[in-house]
Amino acid sequence: MLRFGKYSVSFDKEDKVFYPAHDGDDAVTKGDVIRYYKDIAEAMLPHVRGRPLTLRRFPDGIESQGFYMQEAQDYFPEWVERVSATRSDGSTIRHAVARRAADLAYLASLGTLEIHTWLSGEDDLRKPDWLVFDLDPPGHDADAFDVVRHGALDVRDLLDELGLAAFVKLTGSKGLHVVAPIAPGEDFDDVRAFARDAARLLASRKPDDYTTEQRKDKRKGRLYLDMMRNAYGQHAVAPYSLRPLPGAPVAAPLDWDEVEDSALTPRAVTIRTVFRRLGQKDDPWKTMARRRRSLKKARRRLEAKL
Structure with a gap:
């Protein structure tokens, strides 16, 4: 006991x-x-x-x-x-x-x-205070985790460009989670839409490296920028x-x-x-809780880059 x-x-x-x-x-x-x-x-x-x-x-x-x-x-x-x-x-x-x-x-x-x-x-369960990108290796070769590492760094740099703080953790399995603490003022649909647009921007900048395609047969060895966890109940x-x-x-x-x-x-x-x-x-x-940022300014910056 x-x-x-x-x-x-x-x-x-x-x-x-x-x-x-x-x-x-x-x-x-x-x-x-x-x-x-x-x-x-x-x-x-x-x-x-x-x-x-x-x-x-x-x-x-x-x-x-x-x-x-x-x-x-x-x-x-x-x-x-x-x-x-x-x-x-x-x-x-x-x-x-x-x-x-x-x-x-x-x-x-x-x-x-x-x-x-x-x-x-x-x-408020419907208003998240974390935004998450889930990055898993696109393959099983020895260099697969290096792809994840570089992807996490690129996601970090993009979030920084948009005025958001980025934190990272080993999942303890295969990949990394990149997390941005956000002020809990928007619902999951809006947060996921922001994450989707950010992922698409990064994929458009490096189309040979990243993809937002959910279907594995369309990824063609590229790292999937998975933002699907940004949903109610996930x-x-x-x-x-x-x-x-x-x-x-x-x-x-x-x-x-x-x-x-x-x-x-x-x-x-x-x-x-x-x-x-x-x-x-x-x-x-x-320091994560102290570094929450509103998505409003970040969204304006993102929209200007799309």
């Missing part, structure tokens, strides 16, 4: 293997995962607090079939708060939200390895979430100079290295 003031999280099978031994590292157990989320809470909570969560649970570890859980269940403790969201059919779903380390530890005790958040917060892997992949990689916020380094790999940060990393440098997303 772990205690967090007046809250407590009990669990069994602490030694159950969630991540088998990998590349010379010992296995990661259920207890290790729970303690990870307890210990990472200080860095993680500023980026997830008050956002609807979608959980990806693996109660028997990564070698079993996992599943997504959107709705907070009745057996969740009352102190794990919920936020209600309206589905397209008019029904309501209650998502868990995380406010404290106890919340993250409890979710981990259920076998949650991966935590996803909405791009909007509980104050979610993205949370900063500092584990990923259910060998070695227990972490979705890790990066500094831009790390993206410029050709030695960067998509799973460079893991459960074993993330705390040493945070001990050596501040969270690269620490």
